[in-house]
Amino acid sequence: MSSKTNTGTPLIDMRDICISFGGVHAVDHVSVDLYPGEVVGLLGHNGAGKSTLIKILSGAYKMDSGEIYVNGERADIRSPRDARRYNIETIYQTLALADNLDAASNLFLGRELTSPLGLVDDDAMESEARKIMARLNPNFQKFKDPVSALSGGQRQSVAIARAVYFNAQILIMDEPTAALGPHETQMVSELITQLKAEGIGIFLISHDIHDVMELCDRASVMKNGKLVGTVDVADVTDDDLLSMIILGKQPGKAA
Numbered sequence: 001m002s003s004k005t006n007t008g009t010p011l012i013d014m015r016d017i018c019i020s021f022g023g024v025h026a027v028d029h030v031s032v033d034l035y036p037g038e039v040v041g042l043l044g045h046n047g048a049g050k051s052t053l054i055k056i057l058s059g060a061y062k063m064d065s066g067e068i069y070v071n072g073e074r075a076d077i078r079s080p081r082d083a084r085r086y087n088i089e090t091i092y093q094t095l096a097l098a099d100n101l102d103a104a105s106n107l108f109l110g111r112e113l114t115s116p117l118g119l120v121d122d123d124a125m126e127s128e129a130r131k132i133m134a135r136l137n138p139n140f141q142k143f144k145d146p147v148s149a150l151s152g153g154q155r156q157s158v159a160i161a162r163a164v165y166f167n168a169q170i171l172i173m174d175e176p177t178a179a180l181g182p183h184e185t186q187m188v189s190e191l192i193t194q195l196k197a198e199g200i201g202i203f204l205i206s207h208d209i210h211d212v213m214e215l216c217d218r219a220s221v222m223k224n225g226k227l228v229g230t231v232d233v234a235d236v237t238d239d240d241l242l243s244m245i246i247l248g249k250q251p252g253k254a255a
């Protein structure tokens, strides 16, 4: 299923994943994978099973059956803490930021840097925050403001910087640009380009075909809990993706 350009060991290989809630097969024998420096879009209508699949990877749900491999090794992910141990980080839509604190304090929330005397070391945290932002989003300047004063894209940068600072290799982003205007969306796409260059792999859930065409290398489409197929984005048109989403039809194949 992997792209013609992907070789070697995938960062993530989810095989034959199943989970049901009551009688509903929310995810029904789905396999997806993700390579270093790659963005894989997860597409599908409301209720297709995208978030549920990704919650299995982030440790929020436990699958009924299937296997997950991280860097080629069988992984046992039963909690968000387990996922983190495998360097899998999730950027939730709510971003989980503390609004009244500045970027550096959010970067180190719950993991504050301290001086040799055990005091919170604000200068060290700001200096680290400046370093990682210079790498990920050089235009970011608002280090002194509470994050409530930041734009949606800037807030997104802080949440992503936090994940990357703590060694995320695999990022899961659920609708990162849904609430953003065009300029902000552009900022997030530049950020994603930078993450790719660093070899990080990203699962990107999106309803926006244009975002997927612009940002993703491959797209995996789900419908009614099943995988319709995975395609190289360069090989398909917007309409191909739409017909996969709506009709559950693979490009070039009869429905």
Ligand SMILES: Nc1ncnc2c1ncn2[C@@H]1O[C@H](COP(=O)(O)OP(=O)(O)OP(=O)(O)O)[C@@H](O)[C@H]1O
Binding pocket: 021, 024, 025, 026, 044, 045, 046, 047, 048, 049, 050, 051, 052, 053
């Ligand atoms: N905790 C749960 N309990 C019961 N049913 C659930 C639960 N989580 C998901 N489902 C069901 O699983 C199916 C897939 O839902 P999921 O949220 O994964 O879809 P989605 O593709 O993320 O949709 P959306 O685009 O609306 O976010 C739906 O039928 C949903 O009602």
Ligand SMILES: [Mg+2]
Binding pocket: 050, 051, 052
């Ligand atoms: Mg969802």
